[in-house]
Amino acid sequence: MTRDVAIVGFSQRQMKEFDGSPTCVELLVPIFQELWEQTGWTKTDIGFWCSGSSDYLAGRAFSFVSAVDAIGALPPVMESHVEMDAAWALYEAWVKIQTGLVDSALVYGFGKSSAGVLRRVLSLQMDPYTVTPLWADAVSLAAIQARAGLESGAFDESQMADVVARSMTDAASNDSAIRKGATTADDVLAQPLYADPLRRWDCAPVSDGASAMIITAADAPGFDKLKGNKAWITGFEHRVEPGALNSRDLKVSESTKSAGAAAGVDGVDLAELHAPFSHQELILKDALGLGDDVRINPSGGALTANPMFTAGLNRIGEAARQVWAGDSQRALAHATSGPALQQNLVLTMEARA
Amino acid sequence: MTELGTLHAPLQVEFDYTRSLGPTLSGFMTGLKRRQILGGVLSDGTVAVPPPEYDGTTFAPITELRPVADVGVVQSWAWVPEPVAGQPLDKPFAFAQIVLDGADKALLHAVAVDSAADIQTGMRVRAVWADEPVGAITDIRWFEAEGDSPATTPGPEGDAIEGIISPVKLAYDYAASPEESKFFRGLADGKLIGQRCPVCEKVYVPPRGACPVDGVPTTDEVEVADHGTITTFCIVNVPFTGQQIPIPYVSAYVLLDGADIAFLHLILGIDAADVRMGLRVKAVWKPRDEWGTTIANISHFEPTGEPDADYETYKVHL
Numbered sequence: 207m208t209r210d211v212a213i214v215g216f217s218q219r220q221m222k223e224f225d226g227s228p229t230c231v232e233l234l235v236p237i238f239q240e241l242w243e244q245t246g247w248t249k250t251d252i253g254f255w256c257s258g259s260s261d262y263l264a265g266r267a268f269s270f271v272s273a274v275d276a277i278g279a280l281p282p283v284m285e286s287h288v289e290m291d292a293a294w295a296l297y298e299a300w301v302k303i304q305t306g307l308v309d310s311a312l313v314y315g316f317g318k319s320s321a322g323v324l325r326r327v328l329s330l331q332m333d334p335y336t337v338t339p340l341w342a343d344a345v346s347l348a349a350i351q352a353r354a355g356l357e358s359g360a361f362d363e364s365q366m367a368d369v370v371a372r373s374m375t376d377a378a379s380n381d382s383a384i385r386k387g388a389t390t391a392d393d394v395l396a397q398p399l400y401a402d403p404l405r406r407w408d409c410a411p412v413s414d415g416a417s418a419m420i421i422t423a424a425d426a427p428g429f430d431k432l433k434g435n436k437a438w439i440t441g442f443e444h445r446v447e448p449g450a451l452n453s454r455d456l457k458v459s460e461s462t463k464s465a466g467a468a469a470g471v472d473g474v475d476l477a478e479l480h481a482p483f484s485h486q487e488l489i490l491k492d493a494l495g496l497g498d499d500v501r502i503n504p505s506g507g508a509l510t511a512n513p514m515f516t517a518g519l520n521r522i523g524e525a526a527r528q529v530w531a532g533d534s535q536r537a538l539a540h541a542t543s544g545p546a547l548q549q550n551l552v553l554t555m556e557a558r559a
Numbered sequence: 560m561t562e563l564g565t566l567h568a569p570l571q572v573e574f575d576y577t578r579s580l581g582p583t584l585s586g587f588m589t590g591l592k593r594r595q596i597l598g599g600v601l602s603d604g605t606v607a608v609p610p611p612e613y614d615g616t617t618f619a620p621i622t623e624l625r626p627v628a629d630v631g632v633v634q635s636w637a638w639v640p641e642p643v644a645g646q647p648l649d650k651p652f653a654f655a656q657i658v659l660d661g662a663d664k665a666l667l668h669a670v671a672v673d674s675a676a677d678i679q680t681g682m683r684v685r686a687v688w689a690d691e692p693v694g695a696i697t698d699i700r701w702f703e704a705e706g707d708s709p710a711t712t713p714g715p716e717g718d719a720i721e722g723i724i725s726p727v728k729l730a731y732d733y734a735a736s737p738e739e740s741k742f743f744r745g746l747a748d749g750k751l752i753g754q755r756c757p758v759c760e761k762v763y764v765p766p767r768g769a770c771p772v773d774g775v776p777t778t779d780e781v782e783v784a785d786h787g788t789i790t791t792f793c794i795v796n797v798p799f800t801g802q803q804i805p806i807p808y809v810s811a812y813v814l815l816d817g818a819d820i821a822f823l824h825l826i827l828g829i830d831a832a833d834v835r836m837g838l839r840v841k842a843v844w845k846p847r848d849e850w851g852t853t854i855a856n857i858s859h860f861e862p863t864g865e866p867d868a869d870y871e872t873y874k875v876h877l
């Protein structure tokens with residue numbers, strides 16, 4: 207038996223460089239405020255709080271503990287944390303609601319990537335014995351993945367350029383996007399190679415940011431006084447692949463495929479895919495079996511802003527906004543974590559009359 | 560008034576992780592120390608380098624290690640135009656997945672070539688070894704075009720490698736929050752600046768990005784005294800790496816007069832055994848020409864000589 211759970215609030219900030227503390231408390235306070243305005247709820251309506259962040263990103267120990275200040279956590283609240291994108295914090299919250307232990311949750315993520323050298327810090331996600339000592343950086347690993355796909359014929363350079371052009375063009379109207387504006391595939395291909403075979407625009411910009419979301423069960427106390435629309439969660443799964451790069455076929459995403467199959471991708475008309483590199487969108491689209499009639503990343507996606515530990519939750523939030531607005535009847539959102547699409551999460555949602 | 564940005568400072572985080580190795584990786588690292596690369600034989604008979612600890616299909620431990628060549632073929636690669644600290648080369652190079660002769664699954668390592676035009680998939684490369692291998696993946700410094708270079712001379716047999724040390728060094732630009740920035744700028748003027756929560760009116764020193772009770776930023780600036788009351792304390796008797804003060808010493812929460820939250824500092828000028836709750840203390844500032852935007856402007860706190868504060872005056876601040 208599954209409890210009916212809906213996404214009822216979402217707020218985010220994304221920027222190139224956040225001039226503030228690594229815990230982003232200053233960003234979180236107004237984001238939470240927006241959630242109260244959207245939903246009409248206050249913190250007393252929230253049964254569980256869960257965050258996603260990483261101390262390595264900004265070099266501050268127990269950063270998620272300091273971030274709890276933004277909640278106003280006295281009297282004490284029920285709270286948890288994942289060292290993952292906040293999309294996984296949302297999963298934890300959803301499971302907690304399914305168990306019946308809580309009825310509602312506020313999930314948030316924050317990350318200040320600009321404090322260090324992001325692609326280098328992410329080396330610490332790798333096997334600490336044989337890979338991290340080489341400081342194999344995240345961009346290089348993605349580039350190795352892209353070349354494997356290109357040289358096998360799984361996709362080509364012009365398809366990658368189309369992804370970039372569509373993302374930047376779609377992001378033109380997104381206030382949160384960092385790299386944006388009407389762009390053609392020819393514009394993209396005219397750029398020099400950076401991490402051959404990737405151009406800079408093939409790689410998500412380094413971004414800071416925070417975001418937060420409220421989900422609730424339909425039978426939660428206070429559900430009746432909720433303002434705004436709801437996006438009902440219809441499937442929610444995540445899968446992980448081996449940490450060893452040589453145990454995986456980097457050209458495909460088996461974990462996305464199985465997570466998508468479990469979450470149920472049939473009938474979706476919109477997909478927000480967390481692809482920090484252009485070729486990864488092609489791999490994800492293939493893994494999920496999305497047809498060309500499915501709108502992908504109308505927000506611009508991670509290629510236009512990729513705040514670590516929130517970009518995945520942002521995909522879920524952007525998809526929910528489309529459902530709230532009546533622009534999607536059934537939407538899919540995807541989040542990734544780890545090197546070269548190691549871990550993948552798929553959530554499906556729908557509008558209901 | 561000009562709005563100043565937040566204070567920033569460089570921050571270096573360094574830690575040497577000591578990692579023990581299981582039997583599989585111990586065998587692999589021991590091989591490297593002898594300039595020999597060992598692959599793990601998987602359940603389907605294929606050979607993976609580095610060896611995984613468990614087979615991905617049967618989940619059984621990998622027990623058979625087999626020597627493979629230190630030459631092989633580039634399977635996929637990426638150009639690294641801007642190497643970062645710690646990478647095998649400090650000039651542009653390639654990272655590549657290399658299938659060594661005798662192996663089936665690729666090793667990730669660096670390839671030293673002058674430009675992206677000098678590497679391609681299918682290229683044959685040879686390991687360049689460290690002069691004195693220690694039993695780590697970095698014993699292979701990088702790979703280079705196979706060319707005519709002589710075959711590798713095996714190193715001497717040595718003891719098995721059962722652990723490695725992985726140094727992690729990270730550099731950050733660390734930013735304080737706007738509220739903390741005001742506090743640190745105040746210290747440069749010899750002042751202790753707290754901020755008041757607009758909702759519950761509590762005064763926080765140092766101020767916080769948000770009042771933990773109300774979840775709103777603290778706003779009104781309040782200057783508090785540089786003397787106050789010890790609410791609680793601990794005597795540090797345990798030596799640790801990087802310790803700068805001889806033990807035993809006292810670390811205490813001091814509730815500054817005018818503040819609603821105690822803050823942590825060092826207590827000197829009194830025998831550790833005589834420190835107590837309620838003890839009145841005052842800040843001892845360093846010479847003014849040594850001040851910066853740092854809490855270290857206050858060297859420590861020491862007793863004022865006043866009678867102890869009544870428990871009632873600080874009991875709600877514990």
Ligand SMILES: [Zn+2]
Pocket residue numbers: 756757758759760761770771772773774
């Ligand atoms: Zn308050």
